[in-house]
Amino acid sequence: MTERATLSTDAVLLGEQLRRGAPIEDDDFDALLSVRPQVFSRSFWTPVHVARVAARLFREAGASSVLDVGSGAGKFCSIVSLVLDQRVWGVEHRPSLAHESRSLARRLGADVEILEGRFVDLDARRFDAFYFFNPFAEHLVPKTHRYDQSVECSLESYVRDARCVEGWLTAAPIGTALVTYNGLGGRIPTSYVVEREGQLHGNAMRLWVKRTDVAADAFIELEDMLLAASYLRRCEKEMGDDFPFARDLLVRELMNER
Numbered sequence: 001m002t003e004r005a006t007l008s009t010d011a012v013l014l015g016e017q018l019r020r021g022a023p024i025e026d027d028d029f030d031a032l033l034s035v036r037p038q039v040f041s042r043s044f045w046t047p048v049h050v051a052r053v054a055a056r057l058f059r060e061a062g063a064s065s066v067l068d069v070g071s072g073a074g075k076f077c078s079i080v081s082l083v084l085d086q087r088v089w090g091v092e093h094r095p096s097l098a099h100e101s102r103s104l105a106r107r108l109g110a111d112v113e114i115l116e117g118r119f120v121d122l123d124a125r126r127f128d129a130f131y132f133f134n135p136f137a138e139h140l141v142p143k144t145h146r147y148d149q150s151v152e153c154s155l156e157s158y159v160r161d162a163r164c165v166e167g168w169l170t171a172a173p174i175g176t177a178l179v180t181y182n183g184l185g186g187r188i189p190t191s192y193v194v195e196r197e198g199q200l201h202g203n204a205m206r207l208w209v210k211r212t213d214v215a216a217d218a219f220i221e222l223e224d225m226l227l228a229a230s231y232l233r234r235c236e237k238e239m240g241d242d243f244p245f246a247r248d249l250l251v252r253e254l255m256n257e258r
């Protein structure tokens with residue numbers, strides 16, 4: 001049997017195991033990826049177990065159209081599609097990763113649609129659920145820690161994307177669900193309520209559901225903490241130079257209204 005034939009047989013088997021809920025190691029799943037996405041998997045893509053838990057949370061929230069915001073190699077989209085047996089969408093601005101995701105989904109038999117492009121160009125109104133695995137983090141890490149140098153990464157692009165997502169969440173109807181893993185990295189209007197919260201692989205996962213149209217404030221996930229923007233502003237006022245985030249340009253940007 002050729003190597004290509006073995007790989008495609010492995011993919012079909014893995015797809016079946018995901019549907020059945022059988023145990024799967026990340027290394028076995030990642031072996032389906034091309035070399036570069038495989039090398040970056042540990043730090044860039046959601047682990048299999050974490051994606052399965054997120055899928056259960058989306059099911060619990062009654063989500064029917066889930067968008068993975070910054071879908072990378074499509075690992076999350078394919079797993080959640082197979083677990084929930086429904087179509088899952090991703091948006092990804094790196095064409096090579098959009099291509100990788102489509103090929104992965106095809107081989108696994110997952111129903112995945114990847115929208116190639118940037119968050120700011122997307123109409124998010126067609127989705128009732130969003131997944132965020134800290135998609136903006138790469139904007140602030142040193143060049144050597146980025147996936148590649150093909151996209152713009154800066155504090156300005158971070159803030160632009162985070163404010164764009166805040167706009168989606170503000171405009172979304174009541175009942176919209178979010179799952180954040182390792183933090184969304186931006187402002188979440190207080191019209192969203194945390195319904196479930198836990199630690200997985202050392203990172204916080206939260207299920208949020210929009211319960212009202214009124215949001216007088218915003219939450220910011222900082223490490224494992226969940227803080228209100230108004231609380232941070234008050235701390236800054238009272239603590240002056242002793243404010244722990246006095247030098248953190250991002251926190252100071254996010255804690256303020258637009």
Ligand SMILES: C[S@@+](CC[C@H](N)C(=O)[O-])C[C@H]1O[C@@H](n2cnc3c(N)ncnc32)[C@H](O)[C@@H]1O
Binds near residue numbers: 045070076
């Ligand atoms: C940490 S990875 C998460 C990948 C995937 N969600 C997962 O959990 O396996 C974040 C991804 O978001 C993508 N991304 C970041 N900013 C983006 C933007 N403005 N528009 C589209 N994709 C973006 C990056 O290229 C990267 O693939």
